[in-house]
Amino acid sequence: MAAIKKESSFTNKQLDTFHGNSKKGDCIFCSKATGFGVVKNRTSLSFFYRRTSSDSNRSRIVIGLAHKITIEKAVKIAKEMFTLDNAGNNPKDALRTSTEDNALRTVTVPDNDLSYLGNFYEQVYTPYVHKHKYGSALNNINLIKFEFGHLFRKKMSELTSQDIEDWQDKIEKRESNGKPLVYNTIKRKYDTLLGLLSIAIQLSNKPNGKYAGLLYESPFKVRALRGANNDQKREYEKKQKELDRLNRRIMEDSELCAIEEALFQFSRDTSEARTRSRQHTSRKHLPDLASQNFAHWILPFIYLCYYTGMRPNDVLDLRWEDFYNGKLTVTANKSRNYKEPIVIRQNISDQKRLFKYSCKEVLDLWQEDNGSPATGWVFQSDADRNKRLGRDGYKKSWATIQKLAGIQIHVYSFRHHFISYQLSIGSDKIAVAHLVGHKSTRMIDEHYSHHLPNKATDALNQM
Numbered sequence: 001m002a003a004i005k006k007e008s009s010f011t012n013k014q015l016d017t018f019h020g021n022s023k024k025g026d027c028i029f030c031s032k033a034t035g036f037g038v039v040k041n042r043t044s045l046s047f048f049y050r051r052t053s054s055d056s057n058r059s060r061i062v063i064g065l066a067h068k069i070t071i072e073k074a075v076k077i078a079k080e081m082f083t084l085d086n087a088g089n090n091p092k093d094a095l096r097t098s099t100e101d102n103a104l105r106t107v108t109v110p111d112n113d114l115s116y117l118g119n120f121y122e123q124v125y126t127p128y129v130h131k132h133k134y135g136s137a138l139n140n141i142n143l144i145k146f147e148f149g150h151l152f153r154k155k156m157s158e159l160t161s162q163d164i165e166d167w168q169d170k171i172e173k174r175e176s177n178g179k180p181l182v183y184n185t186i187k188r189k190y191d192t193l194l195g196l197l198s199i200a201i202q203l204s205n206k207p208n209g210k211y212a213g214l215l216y217e218s219p220f221k222v223r224a225l226r227g228a229n230n231d232q233k234r235e236y237e238k239k240q241k242e243l244d245r246l247n248r249r250i251m252e253d254s255e256l257c258a259i260e261e262a263l264f265q266f267s268r269d270t271s272e273a274r275t276r277s278r279q280h281t282s283r284k285h286l287p288d289l290a291s292q293n294f295a296h297w298i299l300p301f302i303y304l305c306y307y308t309g310m311r312p313n314d315v316l317d318l319r320w321e322d323f324y325n326g327k328l329t330v331t332a333n334k335s336r337n338y339k340e341p342i343v344i345r346q347n348i349s350d351q352k353r354l355f356k357y358s359c360k361e362v363l364d365l366w367q368e369d370n371g372s373p374a375t376g377w378v379f380q381s382d383a384d385r386n387k388r389l390g391r392d393g394y395k396k397s398w399a400t401i402q403k404l405a406g407i408q409i410h411v412y413s414f415r416h417h418f419i420s421y422q423l424s425i426g427s428d429k430i431a432v433a434h435l436v437g438h439k440s441t442r443m444i445d446e447h448y449s450h451h452l453p454n455k456a457t458d459a460l461n462q463m
Contacts, residue, residue, distance in 0.1 A: 036078035067152035118152025261404035309418025332437035
């Protein structure tokens with residue numbers, strides 16, 4: 001069979017790569033079709049034709065969105081535009097008619113049909129995530145576009161396991177730092193698509209909702225993603241053990257002391273900057289931070305991450321009513337939609353070993369700084385006091401504190417330290433799991449076992 005001659009130098013893989021690595025306004029041109037190109041929009045790509053005739057203003061004419069029209073159709077329209085342009089006619093006529101009895105249409109997917117993956121992604125999923133989600137969920141918007149944009153012209157109900165297998169075949173050939181992607185990375189990317197479909201199903205099953213009947217169940221009747229092969233399993237286990245050794249550890253006292261000193265320095269710098277600002281007449285209304293116990297909320301936030309071992313997002317989710325009679329009782333954020341949400345219960349300790357303040361002192365001082373409220377968010381948004389701080393709100397301040405401390409460490413490391421330390425002193429692992437919001441000990445068994453006392457070895461040594 002003779003090979004089919006391609007009319008464009010573009011490939012879907014090339015467009016996916018361009019979409020992921022370019023910024024708004026960047027464009028690339030086809031080497032086979034004169035004037036035919038692709039431009040990066042804010043969240044999508046568009047095919048266009050750039051006028052080439054000598055008497056034209058060489059402006060761009062948009063052909064259509066790259067996820068709604070195939071490369072083959074777009075290049076045919078671009079070539080027709082070129083022919084019209086050089087004949088002195090209006091190249092836009094190619095958008096209104098077709099040389100093949102109107103077989104070519106710039107929009108092959110109805111804009112108002114939300115059952116198509118691309119339409120649902122743009123018109124429902126993206127606004128939904130912006131409205132309801134924080135942090136990493138927002139990153140999924142770009143990830144889905146980059147990984148699964150080639151499926152945007154299909155209806156969600158018509159997605160097949162073969163679509164996922166074909167995608168998996170390609171992504172397993174992709175490399176990062178000269179090595180194939182680990183299986184968990186591939187699975188996380190696939191899970192973002194499942195998350196989108198889950199939202200579609202959730203909205204579809206709301207009685208009398210505007211999206212009723214959109215997608216009642218997953219299009220994948222069986223697990224679409226292949227399991228990890230032996231090489232991927234071995235690579236994952238090797239990498240996980242190395243990460244556990246480096247990250248899931250007890251922090252050195254010297255590290256903790258450097259962090260606290262950096263926190264104090266950051267607080268002093270923040271307070272002094274506010275004092276300078278208040279010298280301007282237009283900024284006299286700003287609160288005087290010199291009279292505050294903590295000049296910035298990052299201080300009590302870090303202390304609570306250290307003392308409770310809770311996830312950073314769970315700490316940001318705390319309310320004053322969660323504290324009562326010397327105890328903390330709060331539902332783990334990740335489990336709020338579970339049939340049986342995980343409730344974290346901890347005593348608020350007044351003991352301190354290394355830091356200046358105990359957990360109880362931190363809470364009392366921060367509550368005093370905020371006017372001693374009995375209810376409301378512990379960490380309120382500056383823009384809207386009725387809302388909590390955003391999930392990633394601490395990152396900029398924490399980056400500065402790391403520089404002051406001369407170390408590089410993630411805020412999540414305080415959680416690793418808490419779990420590792422509790423296990424190392426012989427605390428019951430079930431109790432530790434409940435303290436930090438785990439439903440079972442599976443995570444501890446998998447990632448913190450190197451901190452568990454080796455009772456079998458101790459028993460043998462006593463023989």
